[in-house]
Amino acid sequence: MVKVKICGTTNLPDALHAAEAGADALGFIFAPVSKRRVTAQVAREVGLSVGPSVARVGVFMGQPLDEVLRTAEAARCSAVQLHGPLPGVYVEAVAAYYPVLRVLGPEDLRTGNVQAVPGVTLMLDAPQPGSGQPLDWSALVPHFPPGGWLAGGLGPENVARAVATLRPGGVDAVSKLEASPGIKNPQAVKAFVDAVKHA
Numbered sequence: 001m002v003k004v005k006i007c008g009t010t011n012l013p014d015a016l017h018a019a020e021a022g023a024d025a026l027g028f029i030f031a032p033v034s035k036r037r038v039t040a041q042v043a044r045e046v047g048l049s050v051g052p053s054v055a056r057v058g059v060f061m062g063q064p065l066d067e068v069l070r071t072a073e074a075a076r077c078s079a080v081q082l083h084g085p086l087p088g089v090y091v092e093a094v095a096a097y098y099p100v101l102r103v104l105g106p107e108d109l110r111t112g113n114v115q116a117v118p119g120v121t122l123m124l125d126a127p128q129p130g131s132g133q134p135l136d137w138s139a140l141v142p143h144f145p146p147g148g149w150l151a152g153g154l155g156p157e158n159v160a161r162a163v164a165t166l167r168p169g170g171v172d173a174v175s176k177l178e179a180s181p182g183i184k185n186p187q188a189v190k191a192f193v194d195a196v197k198h199a
């Protein structure tokens with residue numbers, strides 16, 4: 001079964017609705033550049049209120065390692081998602097504490113810039129995260145890592161095609177599930193989860 005992560009969660013009603021709709025994971029964004037950024041306190045309160053069956057993924061981009069580990073602990077994250085160019089030792093250090101979703105772009109796959117690290121799952125995303133830009137799924141077929149996750153411009157109307165093309169281990173989305181930045185469109189979230197679970 002393909003896992004579903006609903007990213008950019010900022011409030012309890014959206015989190016509860018996503019969980020009820022069948023999401024496997026919620027993403028809490030701590031990257032300073034994001035318009036969906038939350039504090040560790042908000043992520044902890046919202047994430048823990050949803051219950052243990054839904055993973056709480058802390059999303060980081062280019063932050064110092066100690067900030068990532070301190071924030072993930074304060075927020076009680078159950079996994080960490082890492083964006084941006086990062087040294088292998090950084091990713092390994094985070095993976096010593098948390099399951100890691102390591103985000104790469106299509107170019108990394110084409111150039112073979114991919115290392116297998118225990119505890120690290122690869123996720124393919126558009127170069128600008130959270131921008132709603134879909135990838136060229138067919139072009140990824142020869143390189144897509146088994147069990148890898150897919151993000152980038154996924155929504156209720158296109159996710160079944162993406163899943164059929166790449167058979168990812170999980171999918172992740174934000175832009176196409178929102179009424180406005182940081183606020184979910186509940187119908188879109190439900191339709192997205194249903195489309196993945198029936199794909």
Ligand SMILES: O=C(O)c1ccccc1NCC(=O)[C@H](O)[C@H](O)COP(=O)(O)O
Binds near residue numbers: 128130131151176
């Ligand atoms: O969404 C953001 O604002 C964001 C900013 C900085 C780093 C990561 C960010 N989002 C991470 C995600 O996991 C998104 O769901 C993923 O990039 C897909 O986004 P979208 O194409 O908008 O569905």
